[in-house]
Amino acid sequence: QVVNKAAYMVVGIDLEGQKDVLGIWIGENESAKFWLTVLNELKRRGVEDILITCVDNLKGFSEAIAACYPKSDIQKCVVHQIRNSLKYVSYKDYKAVTAALKPIYKASTEEAALEALDKFEEAWGSKYPLVVRSWRGNWDELATFFRYAPEMRRLMYTTNLIEGYHRQLRKVTKGKSIFPTDESLTKMLYLATMEVTKRWTMRVQNWGQILSQLLIYFPERIEQYIL
Incomplete structure (x- = not known):
């Protein structure tokens, strides 16, 4: 066995x-x-x-x-979150969705990141609601690195x-x-x-x-x- x-x-x-x-x-x-x-x-x-x-x-x-x-x-x-998100995405939309997610985790502040997430939902939420739900559901622990300076963020977010x-x-x-x-x-x-x-x-x-x-x-x- x-x-x-x-x-x-x-x-x-x-x-x-x-x-x-x-x-x-x-x-x-x-x-x-x-x-x-x-x-x-x-x-x-x-x-x-x-x-x-x-x-x-x-x-x-x-x-x-x-x-x-x-x-x-x-x-x-964040990298694992992106990979998990792409499980729900049609292959033809991979590049567009990945590009649309980038402003979220590359934002300088959590406030800016949430605005980027709102924009992502406006553009893709109706087609891929599970992606939006996953980001919002995990947000508290995805956004932790925004509290810290750039040097620490690079160690933390992946x-x-x-x-x-x-x-x-x-x-x-x-x-x-x-x-x-x-x-x-x-x-x-x-x-x-x-x-x-x-x-x-x-x-x-x-x-x-x-x-x-x-x-x-x-x-x-x-x-x-x-x-």
């Missing part, structure tokens, strides 16, 4: 501006219960606080974060950081789609991860400026660790 499972990874950036893989989990389905198990494990292993959590649109993840790290700001990945890591893992797993046990898959992913993270020697770009801003946003949560 073949059981379909997925591998999930958490990548973090610490207060030194260094990124690292915090864990790899194998699961059959996405649920708040599964994510709560993941987050509780991170907490037990010493992740005391998460300032901002950037997530794909995974079912139950936001609820689990709110339960385990209630102070964390949640940012849903999960590019982990997407690049995933591409490296797929290079070693693409030739083997079936694994006899969860442990065998985890071992392969772990060994590949060790090779990938050897190259993660540089701090995140503009980290000094980003940390200065984080100190203003979250002074009481950061100062105890760096001052």
Whole structure:
């Protein structure tokens, strides 16, 4: 019997501006219960606080974060939101719809973004109401990055950081789609991860400026660790 499972990874950036893989989990389905198990494990292993959590649109993840790290700001990945939106769009409208969505997430303020969303709804709402409903339904967690400066926004509004890591893992797993046990898959992913993270020697770009801003946003949560 073949059981379909997925591998999930958490990548973090610490207060030194260094990124690292915090864990790899194998699961059959996405649920708040599964994510709560993941987050509780991170907490037990010493992740005391998460300032901002950037997530794909995974079912139950936001609820689990709110339960385990209630102070964390949640940012849903805009790129994943666009991909999910295009599922409802006719292929001939792909380019036009993608172009019409761009002013929303490229806006300088949340107010301007909402105006762009209104314009999108005027142009495409009658043809693709599910797209509009999805953006409005997820808006609170899609718009989080508008609170922050441009340097931080680039880190937040997509999960590019982990997407690049995933591409490296797929290079070693693409030739083997079936694994006899969860442990065998985890071992392969772990060994590949060790090779990938050897190259993660540089701090995140503009980290000094980003940390200065984080100190203003979250002074009481950061100062105890760096001052």
